[in-house]
Amino acid sequence: MPQNPKTETEHAEAEAEIPSAVLARWWMPFADFLGKERHYSPYTIRNYARAFEDFYWWLHAAGLWTEDGLEGLDPRDMRDFVIEAQHRYSARTLHNHVSGLRSLIKFWLSRERIRRDPFLGVPLPKLEKTLPKFLTEDQMKRLLLGPQRLLENEAIEPFLAWRDRLAMELLYGAGLRVSELVSLNYGMLNLNDGIARVLGKGRKERLCPIGKVALTVLKKFRRDFARFTGPSDPVLVTPEHARVSVAQVEKLLKRYLALAELPLEISPHKLRHSYATHLLNAGADLRLVQELLGHAELATTQVYTHVSVARLQEIYAKAHPRS
Template sequence: MSKPTPETPEFVLPAAVEQVWLEPFAAWLSKERRYSAHTVRNYRHAFVDFFRWLSTSGVAEKPFDELTRREMRDFVIEAQGRFDRRTLHLHVSGLRSFFRFWITRGRMARNPFTGIPLPKLEKRLPQFLTEVQMRSLLLGPQRLLDNESIDAFTAWRDRVVLELLYGGGLRVSELCNLTYAAIEKRAGVARIVGKGGKERLCPLGSVAMAVLQRWESEFAPSISTDAPVVVTRRHTVMKPREVQLLLKRYLALADLPLDLTPHKIRHSYATHLLNAGADLRLVQELLGHANLATTQIYTHVSVARLKAVHRTAHPRS
């Protein structure tokens, strides 16, 4: 029989624990740190799963401040049987944030997860499209319009979606939240509020701006400053899930893997910039990464590409 998890009805977080400990932490993540709803939900799940483990291990009545490093090591060992390494790292990151939050508020003196070793993450290079594949993907809406498979509104809306994702390197949530007030047309840039409320300027590119101008002049239901740029046929704000489904249509049309997500277009954007000689710190700023190490993963992609070319082209490879 499987152990109860946060998603199953066998375990319910005690109301007192939820109200006194979890809700203030979740509110701080959302309102002050401005974390995405997805991240807040993951951190909530991490805490509920952790408290479930405390309950089944017989230490749920123990004050958080008295939890030992040995107990936290036991939790990590047990969790390795239920989560992959990346998920485990994310859960522990959320729990460390939980304890740091309450330490700063004087309700705890130490963080029991400090120094707890975690299994090493396997190095995974981000998936990305080649420039040829990207061009094929971007031509999709026009191809469907030409053979009358979609109407002009849908074709130009979809072109805007794809061109902004690739031209600006936007996260899908940033695209869905984009309003006309954020776009400086003369400069061809958008002011994007990303993770943690961090603002950055994103050049959108001449092609994206031309597509956007055609969309505005002929199809957009509203171009008032607070109006969303990408909308559904019902003129409502597009949701990330709707953008994902839209992308799958054009991936299939371009004969590309259907598991590629909108975030892979962002990976492609970064990789193509670096392949063309863009400065790493500039790419970091364009992506809105807080740490340079996050951006450096794309240099590995570029190096891997160069090595592949060398292997196929050099006589001594």
């Protein structure tokens, strides 16, 4: 079994690039398929690209990448890859990487460039069943007050204060994915009805009520700070009025998490978890929450019912004299 080849060569690989011939033959047709036919978001395609890059360099360092490319691999090689990768990635990240690689393999199997699936029968580490993390309603209030606090102390420009608050209000108030947030254009909004028409995973369209507070912030930002508000102009912009990236949203969120003394590992997606959990805690119908979140399967949404039950049990344990 190769002895941790990625670790031995990681510094060299950080400066290297995958040969263009390899990308042209094995990656680019798959990337085009993901974007043009499956309508995957750039964010998802980027994650698949990272999985392919990591896989290629592991194979290269182990001496397993030949002119046959993916065709020459077998399940023994893949078991070695999974065993070694467990030292570098969490079980969840490894599952996501292998899922992307399996999609790549399936793509080339369907085009008969390879004849067998080398991942077939290869076991992955078990995933712990964990409940989604979320912020309480009080914690959300503290978080959302952050931009105003900085503005009152003259520690931030008004543009950034209202832009940052708008980003967080839409993540929480409309339950948007971060990729949906940064893709949101003014033409996708109905400000009279307070509705956003967004394109979710797989280019599936859904209607998201924005909420009164988020709508108020949105209207103010549009009126006082937005330079371009045409149908194709982005809602969330930088001071130079360019579209904000996912990384920029993640960065601004960490700033306000630190200000509110909340865990820095809370991601933009955790605000969406908070949105769903608070809706269910208030008695919202599970099917309605499924529709609002854009989940294809009800089972995906049902995890939030477990969160709500866990929260009820916690309250009971603290409050009841015989708990």
